[in-house]
Amino acid sequence: MRSYCIHAFGEPLVGDDRPIPEVSGTEVLIKVEAAGVCHSDLHLWDGGYDLGLGRKLSLKDRGVALPLTMGHETAGELVAVGPDAGGVDIGASYLVYPWIGCGECRSCRDGYENYCAKATYIGVHLHGGYAEYVRVPHPRYLLPIGDLDPAQVAPLACSGVTTYSALKKFGDQIAEHPVVVVGGGGLGQMCLQILRALGGKGAVVVDLDPVKREAALAAGALAAVDGGAPDVATLVMDAVGGPAHCVLDLVGSPQSAALGFDALAKGGTLVMVGLFGGNTPWSLPLIPIKAARILGSLVGNLEEMRELVALARAGRIQPIPVTRMPLDRANDALLALRNGLVVGRAVLCP
Ligand SMILES: [Zn+2]
Ligand SMILES: [Zn+2]
Structure with missing residues (x-):
């Protein structure tokens, strides 16, 4: 089978021909359609994250093995399916939950495999979906998608469940207050959909790119603010109607973090998701003062992914725009994403 692999961090992916994986025990095999x-693939490709102050988090040191x-x-x-894998139907379509843990530690037993210290994430520690087939350790990680389009469902496994879990951290505040969403790319688009499905009041989206601001307004954002404006925090607070009680930072840069913190109301909640990198510009006394x-x-976690797929299957989340590309354009897709040229999500369709 064809697969696109990292052989060296920072180098173009290599198209390899490898045997189709065999399944044993509880393992199952998915023929990849999408x-x-x-964005986190870009960090993986680079081999790490910028921690700021000249430090770097190395994925090689964190157990990511190549190719x-x-x-x-x-x-x-x-x-x-392996001989011990039951409860799933050959020929049916599934979304793969990738954030797999050891299954034994406290986090895993509490249902938070995504927090496991011995994670075996698909596409990070185990071979992932830039291939014709992907092997999954257990059928519990397969979520049936019925006749939904695999290309439109695939992003739910990361950008979808990430925004879903982040928005849930605001609790019932989202019904009362607009959420300031910093970053109007794929996650921002997903956020608008999920917020509506959860009965949220709406979102004020901040982005540097006028195309993404337009897309946010078209998708129902209450307002879209230019992140490059000199008085951006004031513009955000004007759009919210005062300091913000809920801010979701999907970027994770010093600038986005500064904006999120500056716009935050007393007692407000800033949820940080983006992994752009750097260090925080906040004054420490302002954390208690605010x-x-x-x-x-x-x-x-897996339960949140089930809830999200249920919303999608009930038609309560409209598909975000996807750009389909053949598998052999994996490198082009990554470069387009890095250069900010993808609206919605790039999806490889082998
Ligand atoms: Zn674990
Ligand atoms: Zn991701």
Whole structure:
């Protein structure tokens, strides 16, 4: 089978021909119909994250072994099951939950495999969906999608469940207050859909790119603010109607974090998702003075993914725009994403 692999961090992916994986035990095999290309794939490709102050988080030191097939947003047809894998139907379409843990530690037993210290994420530690087939350790990680389009469902596995889990961290505040969403790309688009499905009041979207601001307004944002404006925090507060009680930072840069913090109301909540990199510009005394709640949110758990797929199957989340590309254009897709040229989501369709 064809697969696109990282052989060296920072180098173009290599198209390899490898045997179709065999399944044993509880393993199952998915014929990939769609593999979303995610921003975190860019970090994986680079081999790490910028921690600011000259430090870097190295994925090699975190157990990422090469060669690796990326792709953690995968949907397709179930074509083979191991002898101990039950409860799934060959020939049916599934979305793959990729944030797999050891299954034994406290986090895993509590249902938070995404927090497991011995994670075996698909497309990060295990070979992922930039390939014709992907092997999944257990059928519990397969979510039936019925006759939904795999290309439109695939992004739910990362950008979808990430925004879903992040928005849930605001609790019932979203019904009363607009959410300031910093970053209007794929996650921002997804956010608008999910916020509506959860009964949220709406979103004020901040982005540097006028095309993304237009897309946000077209998708129902209450307002769209130019992140490059010199008085951006004031513009955001004007759009919200005062300091913001809910801010979701999908970028994670010093600028976006500064904006999120500056616009935050006393007792407000800043949820941080983006992994752009750098260090925070906040004054420490302002954290207690604002009684700020600052939460990090990392993807989402299996239960949240089930809830989200249920919303999609009920038609309560409209598909976000996707750009379909053949598998052999994996490198082009990554470069387009890096250069900010993708509206919605790039999805590889082998
Ligand atoms: Zn675990
Ligand atoms: Zn991702």
